[in-house]
Amino acid sequence: MSRAIPTTARNSYRHISQLLSKPAWSVRALLPSEPSSTPTITPKQLHHLLRLSALPQPSSPAAEASMIATLESQLHFVRAIQQVDTTGVEPLRSIRDETAAGSEDATISVDSLKDALENEETWGHCQRPRRRRDAPVDTAGIEDWDVLTTASQKVGRYFVVKSAKGAGTPES
Amino acid sequence: MLTRRRLQALRLRHAQRSIPSRYQRRQINHFISKEADPVPPIPAQRTPFTLAVKDNITTKFSPATTTCASPFLADYNSPFEATIVQQLRDLGAVVTGKTNLDEFGMGSHSVHSAHGAVSQEKDGYSAGGSSGGSAVAVANGEVDLALGTDTGGSVRLPAAYCGVVGYKPSYGMLSRFGVVPYANSLDTVGLIAKGVGRIREVVVRRGLWEVEDGRDPTSLGRKARRRIAQGREGYGGEDVELEGVRLGLPVEYNIEELEGGVRDAWVKAAGRLEERGAKVVPVSLPTTRHALSAYYVIAPAEASSNLAKYDGVRYGRRSEGESDAAEGGVLYAASRGQGFGEEVKRRILLGSYTLSSEAMDNYFLKAQAVRRLVRRDFDRVFRLENPLQDEQETFDLSEMSEEIPMENKLGPAEVDFLLCPTAPTLAPKLEDVMGGQGVLDAYMNDVFAVPASLAGLPAVSVPMLVEGEERMAGLQLIGQYWDDARLLGVAEAISEVLGGKR
Numbered sequence: 190m191s192r193a194i195p196t197t198a199r200n201s202y203r204h205i206s207q208l209l210s211k212p213a214w215s216v217r218a219l220l221p222s223e224p225s226s227t228p229t230i231t232p233k234q235l236h237h238l239l240r241l242s243a244l245p246q247p248s249s250p251a252a253e254a255s256m257i258a259t260l261e262s263q264l265h266f267v268r269a270i271q272q273v274d275t276t277g278v279e280p281l282r283s284i285r286d287e288t289a290a291g292s293e294d295a296t297i298s299v300d301s302l303k304d305a306l307e308n309e310e311t312w313g314h315c316q317r318p319r320r321r322r323d324a325p326v327d328t329a330g331i332e333d334w335d336v337l338t339t340a341s342q343k344v345g346r347y348f349v350v351k352s353a354k355g356a357g358t359p360e361s
Numbered sequence: 362m363l364t365r366r367r368l369q370a371l372r373l374r375h376a377q378r379s380i381p382s383r384y385q386r387r388q389i390n391h392f393i394s395k396e397a398d399p400v401p402p403i404p405a406q407r408t409p410f411t412l413a414v415k416d417n418i419t420t421k422f423s424p425a426t427t428t429c430a431s432p433f434l435a436d437y438n439s440p441f442e443a444t445i446v447q448q449l450r451d452l453g454a455v456v457t458g459k460t461n462l463d464e465f466g467m468g469s470h471s472v473h474s475a476h477g478a479v480s481q482e483k484d485g486y487s488a489g490g491s492s493g494g495s496a497v498a499v500a501n502g503e504v505d506l507a508l509g510t511d512t513g514g515s516v517r518l519p520a521a522y523c524g525v526v527g528y529k530p531s532y533g534m535l536s537r538f539g540v541v542p543y544a545n546s547l548d549t550v551g552l553i554a555k556g557v558g559r560i561r562e563v564v565v566r567r568g569l570w571e572v573e574d575g576r577d578p579t580s581l582g583r584k585a586r587r588r589i590a591q592g593r594e595g596y597g598g599e600d601v602e603l604e605g606v607r608l609g610l611p612v613e614y615n616i617e618e619l620e621g622g623v624r625d626a627w628v629k630a631a632g633r634l635e636e637r638g639a640k641v642v643p644v645s646l647p648t649t650r651h652a653l654s655a656y657y658v659i660a661p662a663e664a665s666s667n668l669a670k671y672d673g674v675r676y677g678r679r680s681e682g683e684s685d686a687a688e689g690g691v692l693y694a695a696s697r698g699q700g701f702g703e704e705v706k707r708r709i710l711l712g713s714y715t716l717s718s719e720a721m722d723n724y725f726l727k728a729q730a731v732r733r734l735v736r737r738d739f740d741r742v743f744r745l746e747n748p749l750q751d752e753q754e755t756f757d758l759s760e761m762s763e764e765i766p767m768e769n770k771l772g773p774a775e776v777d778f779l780l781c782p783t784a785p786t787l788a789p790k791l792e793d794v795m796g797g798q799g800v801l802d803a804y805m806n807d808v809f810a811v812p813a814s815l816a817g818l819p820a821v822s823v824p825m826l827v828e829g830e831e832r833m834a835g836l837q838l839i840g841q842y843w844d845d846a847r848l849l850g851v852a853e854a855i856s857e858v859l860g861g862k863r
Binding site (some may be wrong): 254 | 615635677692710734785804
């Protein structure tokens, strides 16, 4: 019996080892084999993307070429997804509870607004609702911090945006 | 008089000379800020334990800064503390410091940091990323537990490289309130420790899994937590037997780039678990080979949108100049150009492209469709159903790889967990990573980590010995959604078999 265990063990190693003897694919295949001969990103497109990203334009033609090369290689890397047949596949946008019970939980109903509705009274001929404002709203932990404390520049109770037009003298 | 050329030559020589010393100084960089006088736990009856917090998770005091390893947030003080830090403090955590990372979590070696690259101290290996600082702090025994974030493997990869345990929970389980977002649909808070036991203690036995955080819109609702847990085992914290557990070996995780030693260790681990009564079967997850590309569309796209808020106006550093606009007149571009590191800018630009009107359908939406296929793959192989959908997916057997044996005429064997390596290689030398590796080389380290992230599944990396090298690699265990309790139980049993710390 004591010898039987190592034998089965060796057998199980062998069947697992056999199973994994042949690699299924190569992740390196995602890398561009050589610098792409037909660039798909033009300098004009790069400038547009940098503007969309609110990032500075390249400082030199060399920097521009290097940015395009990097973006091209990244795009080559991700373009592999276009070989996948996704006909009829709904995009998965987020991981969330999509069951009937889940959407019921997430539904905002009259019940979930009960507290707010109870704080209303109606008046006048048309029964217009009006919120009672005498009861203080508890905003502890939500509104009791000063949003300006983290700003490096401020003028009074205002944030400062240095637009090119104002050239150094923030409007207040 | 110095000519311009001579001046340049001198500068170059000076720069070359100063590289080694700067390099050495950078190697002790796994903490960004350290608390000299840590705050003891408030409920004194708790047994205190030390905790390191990745510096993209906010702490309000002790330490007060949260930098995300970005020049942008070099002296940012958060007005509130992350829920997860507060929860762990309540359980007895003493926060001793904030750990280094790849800027905003974008990287696989913890080298893209304003505070210098992280390295495993003794031998100069890469710590992995992006939660490299947290993994090194645990590996060095400086803290009992460390918090990281895992968007596409950022907790599991450094844990694997540093020979410790890294756990990524089901998406939506642990609160992300106070965690600086990178890619919302993927971000999770993860835990790193020397043994699975400590992680299991806080998540399962102390009930962190149960708590919904109303301030985190991605936190799963309380009712759903209870409902789903009813169909799951292990939430009572009971011990789990390996006997009868079905482990699937995904054949697509056997790639050409998988190092021989890591493959052998994987085979041997599976064999030893089979000896202990687990059933090991091959499974196929065909979309795995496209998961990495899909991830590198989705994550940068979400990042480019998320990081649009960094303008230097309301918080963060702003450019020195007269105007917030860079040349060409784009407002905030000057601050953003100075405030972000190179890798972050590269990913923002990629994201802007894949979200642009001409590329949106072919890249971003296509990647999200691939993401659904990745999740469908997992749902097909797991014995447990995906609790987030009423209608379970159906599969066409004729499209399945013929290497996968059928268990009966209904299909191949269904499994409880997937068993695979965490990364294709052992930790590389940091100097090899920093010298001459292309932008894409680091992306490939995530190949085994991103599928679970795309599907929102729980996964844990436990250390396994690579014989011959006498170094540790990571063995990854992936479970069906919300099967975290049993996953951690089985991982604990597995690390015991593999000779690790409990």
